Amino acid sequence: MVLRLALLGMGAVGRGIIQAALEKDLGLIITAVADSRSGCIDPNGLNLPELLDRKDKTGMCGDTGISAETIVKTAPYDILVEMTPTDARSGEPATSYIRDALQRGSHVVTSNKGPVALHYHELASLAKKNHLQFRFEATVAGAIPILQTLIHNLGGNEILSLYGVLNGTCNYILTRMAEEGLTYKQALDEARTLGYAEADPTYDVKGIDAAIKLVILANTVWKKNICLDDVDVTGIDLLTEEALRLAEQQDATIRLIGEIIPGDNIYRLCPRIIPKDHPLVVQGSLNAIIVRTDLAGDLLFVGKGAGSRETASAVIGDILSIRDIHAGGN
Amino acid sequence: MQVSMKLELRDSPGQLVAALMPISDMGGNIKTVIHEHEHASGQGDLSVEVVIEIPPELLDGLISRLRERGINVLKLGEERMSYSQSVILIGHLVHTDLGDTIDRIDQTGFAEVTYMSLAMPAINERTSAQFVIKSLTREHMQQALLILRQVARQKEFLLIEPLEF
Numbered sequence: 001m002v003l004r005l006a007l008l009g010m011g012a013v014g015r016g017i018i019q020a021a022l023e024k025d026l027g028l029i030i031t032a033v034a035d036s037r038s039g040c041i042d043p044n045g046l047n048l049p050e051l052l053d054r055k056d057k058t059g060m061c062g063d064t065g066i067s068a069e070t071i072v073k074t075a076p077y078d079i080l081v082e083m084t085p086t087d088a089r090s091g092e093p094a095t096s097y098i099r100d101a102l103q104r105g106s107h108v109v110t111s112n113k114g115p116v117a118l119h120y121h122e123l124a125s126l127a128k129k130n131h132l133q134f135r136f137e138a139t140v141a142g143a144i145p146i147l148q149t150l151i152h153n154l155g156g157n158e159i160l161s162l163y164g165v166l167n168g169t170c171n172y173i174l175t176r177m178a179e180e181g182l183t184y185k186q187a188l189d190e191a192r193t194l195g196y197a198e199a200d201p202t203y204d205v206k207g208i209d210a211a212i213k214l215v216i217l218a219n220t221v222w223k224k225n226i227c228l229d230d231v232d233v234t235g236i237d238l239l240t241e242e243a244l245r246l247a248e249q250q251d252a253t254i255r256l257i258g259e260i261i262p263g264d265n266i267y268r269l270c271p272r273i274i275p276k277d278h279p280l281v282v283q284g285s286l287n288a289i290i291v292r293t294d295l296a297g298d299l300l301f302v303g304k305g306a307g308s309r310e311t312a313s314a315v316i317g318d319i320l321s322i323r324d325i326h327a328g329g330n
Numbered sequence: 331m332q333v334s335m336k337l338e339l340r341d342s343p344g345q346l347v348a349a350l351m352p353i354s355d356m357g358g359n360i361k362t363v364i365h366e367h368e369h370a371s372g373q374g375d376l377s378v379e380v381v382i383e384i385p386p387e388l389l390d391g392l393i394s395r396l397r398e399r400g401i402n403v404l405k406l407g408e409e410r411m412s413y414s415q416s417v418i419l420i421g422h423l424v425h426t427d428l429g430d431t432i433d434r435i436d437q438t439g440f441a442e443v444t445y446m447s448l449a450m451p452a453i454n455e456r457t458s459a460q461f462v463i464k465s466l467t468r469e470h471m472q473q474a475l476l477i478l479r480q481v482a483r484q485k486e487f488l489l490i491e492p493l494e495f
């Protein structure tokens with residue numbers, strides 16, 4: 001059976017899904033798409049090249065008369081794929097879309113950190129009650145399949161601690177400061193020029209983005225109930241090039257590291273001095289995570305933490321695993 | 331001078347006090363006492379590490395007094411801080427009393443700043459400094475870092491701690 005998707009958001013991630021659905025035979029059709037101002041619906045599957053073309057030319061994917069809310073509540077689909085911008089404080093409007101879809105009896109896959117960081121327990125129990133899947137692999141470390149691995153594949157383990165490089169923008173800036181002797185500002189400007197940093201980089205460089213990922217990990221892997229304010233957060237925006245030189249003198253460098261020690265309720269994100277040959281010292285915009293477990297020992301994960309195709313990979317992985325579990329639709 | 335001594339005593343009530351008494355009697359200042367149960371020889375003996383501040387000329391007298399009381403002095407040394415870590419501080423270190431920042435660690439008696447390297451780009455800009463801290467044990471290092479975090483918060487420094495994994 002062909003799986004029907006409704007996509008909310010046609011930005012980098014949304015386009016990544018559409019491209020992959022065009023290039024590969026994934027057994028998926030896209031029956032509805034919404035962006036911030038418009039939407040389109042076709043129960044038999046939208047024409048994807050036309051859709052991409054329309055969005056490129058007009059900036060809109062469909063008719064202004066069709067909103068995301070209409071799609072969530074009325075369009076025919078098996079899985080809602082929610083890829084709208086992250087609002088870390090309210091989680092809206094994404095949380096309402098997800099809640100509505102689950103209430104309507106549809107599975108949900110999201111790449112949006114807001115709803116998961118703020119409302120994981122509520123949304124997960126709503127999904128469970130309705131015998132549905134709620135998946136969010138793309139919210140932490142992009143292409144790296146960290147959540148499914150920790151929650152399912154390492155299910156019998158006690159996961160004792162986690163350390164990770166969870167923000168590619170910060171890692172890029174720190175790599176360039178260390179390697180080229182750039183000042184913080186020079187490295188940030190370079191990251192902006194290359195598209196690694198947003199026009200307003202606050203969210204990344206102050207550590208908020210990575211801290212939200214720690215909240216998601218804590219609440220979903222260890223079933224804690226913490227929020228952003230429970231994470232001890234220090235960003236990289238006050239680092240000096242002299243500090244990197246001082247670290248260099250000890251054959252070390254400085255990286256922004258997230259830390260979870262669930263047994264001690266430690267949730268910290270801050271720049272740390274780290275030996276240059278440490279496995280978490282990855283280059284450029286890569287992400288890396290180390291976990292220590294009781295059965296499996298130490299495990300290391302490295303990969304792309306963002307990007308259109310890379311993030312789409314995680315979203316598609318969630319979609320196909322829902323299909324495997326339910327063998328198609330509801 | 332500050333010295334550390336490893337004492338072996340009978341593990342019975344009052345023995346620890348009996349060991350510590352001569353130290354204060356002789357004008358020594360007790361800084362820390364660390365029990366090491368796991369290192370006990372198992373025969374009801376207890377091994378204790380004490381760090382004291384005492385005038386050098388009185389040290390020999392103290393050791394014989396302890397021995398008279400049946401307390402075995404196993405180890406004696408000045409180089410007692412065996413645990414070492416390096417941190418970086420960024421901020422207005424000089425304008426906020428660098429001496430006080432260092433003292434806050436040194437006055438604990440269980441940790442001290444043994445090396446410092448400063449990088450000051452310009453007079454009104456923030457200074458970056460590397461501190462090497464030594465401590466008696468790993469736990470003391472954790473405590474020293476907690477103190478340093480408080481100082482950093484108070485004086486608005488960015489404290490960069492090492493990652494231990």
Ligand SMILES: NC(=O)c1ccc[n+]([C@@H]2O[C@H](COP(=O)([O-])OP(=O)(O)OC[C@H]3O[C@@H](n4cnc5c(N)ncnc54)[C@H](OP(=O)(O)O)[C@@H]3O)[C@@H](O)[C@H]2O)c1
Binds near residue numbers: 008013
């Ligand atoms: N990019 C990555 O590498 C990456 C990695 C991991 C997670 N994520 C997360 O995935 C989500 C999407 O990221 P992105 O990079 O694709 O963002 P993006 O490029 O900014 O695209 C966001 C899309 O959402 C649409 N949108 C905004 N408000 C909407 C609403 N109320 N209803 C429906 N659509 C709405 C926008 O519409 P318009 O086109 O009309 O503006 C746009 O198409 C974010 O939550 C992000 O944090 C992204």
